[in-house]
Amino acid sequence: MVNIIQISDMHYGSEFSDEYFNNIIQYIKKNHPDAVVLSGDIVHKGRYGQYQNFIPYLEKLKEASPNFLVIPGNHDAKNNGLVFFEKFVGPRRSKLTLDNKNTIIVGVCSAKDDISQGEIGDEQLDWIGRQFLSCSLENRIIALHHHAIAVPYSGRKQATLVDAGELIELTQLFEIDLVIMGHKHIPHAYVIGPTTFLYCGTTTSNKVRADESPSFNHIILEKGDLEVQMVNSVNLLPSLLLERKEGRTRFVRPRRTRLEHLLKSDVWDD
Numbered sequence: 001m002v003n004i005i006q007i008s009d010m011h012y013g014s015e016f017s018d019e020y021f022n023n024i025i026q027y028i029k030k031n032h033p034d035a036v037v038l039s040g041d042i043v044h045k046g047r048y049g050q051y052q053n054f055i056p057y058l059e060k061l062k063e064a065s066p067n068f069l070v071i072p073g074n075h076d077a078k079n080n081g082l083v084f085f086e087k088f089v090g091p092r093r094s095k096l097t098l099d100n101k102n103t104i105i106v107g108v109c110s111a112k113d114d115i116s117q118g119e120i121g122d123e124q125l126d127w128i129g130r131q132f133l134s135c136s137l138e139n140r141i142i143a144l145h146h147h148a149i150a151v152p153y154s155g156r157k158q159a160t161l162v163d164a165g166e167l168i169e170l171t172q173l174f175e176i177d178l179v180i181m182g183h184k185h186i187p188h189a190y191v192i193g194p195t196t197f198l199y200c201g202t203t204t205s206n207k208v209r210a211d212e213s214p215s216f217n218h219i220i221l222e223k224g225d226l227e228v229q230m231v232n233s234v235n236l237l238p239s240l241l242l243e244r245k246e247g248r249t250r251f252v253r254p255r256r257t258r259l260e261h262l263l264k265s266d267v268w269d270d
């Protein structure tokens with residue numbers, strides 16, 4: 001069994017909350033996850049000063065969970081900020097192997113300099129494939145920032161990867177258990193074949209959509225079975241987001257979709 005906490009979209013520098021951040025540190029220390037994954041948008045504007053000021057927060061995260069993987073998001077790449085990501089945070093892509101937990105987490109950079117749109121690119125697709133080709137670890141996870149599949153009610157601006165099809169094909173080919181993403185601050189999930197595509201809310205900012213709360217995902221994965229608790233960053237209360245047992249998935253949607261809002265609306269009556 002592997003126990004992972006996914007945090008995302010910190011947005012240090014804009015609507016960032018120290019209170020939520022301290023809550024998360026407290027939660028990590030109490031729950032002792034095998035790894036913590038931060039799926040991008042660490043800072044809001046990609047500026048030198050924001051990265052520099054975020055270092056003490058990064059240190060606290062690494063202290064709370066020595067197994068820590070972080071990848072950049074589109075906000076980290078604003079103002080050509082990826083150079084500062086590399087200087088202050090780490091490489092744009094990296095992997096975490098937890099041999100005693102039979103787990104590999106491969107993190108890739110889907111962010112591009114100064115544009116919101118995401119792309120994995122052939123070179124990284126090749127690199128991801130090679131990580132899994134030569135790996136016998138059973139629990140297989142990919143982490144990236146942008147969406148592999150569009151999420152309803154998440155805003156419509158360039159959220160999905162240019163080469164989403166290639167990534168999805170790769171997940172089926174290599175029987176990836178889990179793809180974890182951030183970007184539009186909406187907790188959500190899809191399942192295709194062996195793969196669950198899981199989205200995280202914004203963990204430490206108030207940049208929420210509609211009536212969402214800031215949140216993070218607590219993931220437990222064991223031999224293809226999966227449980228995801230969405231944890232509210234304000235009060236640390238968990239609620240079940242997804243449960244997959246023996247190949248059957250129950251997804252508990254925490255909100256109405258756009259379609260449900262439209263179907264309830266009087267405006268469209270004839």
Ligand SMILES: [Fe+2]
Nearest residue numbers: 009041183184
């Ligand atoms: Fe974000």
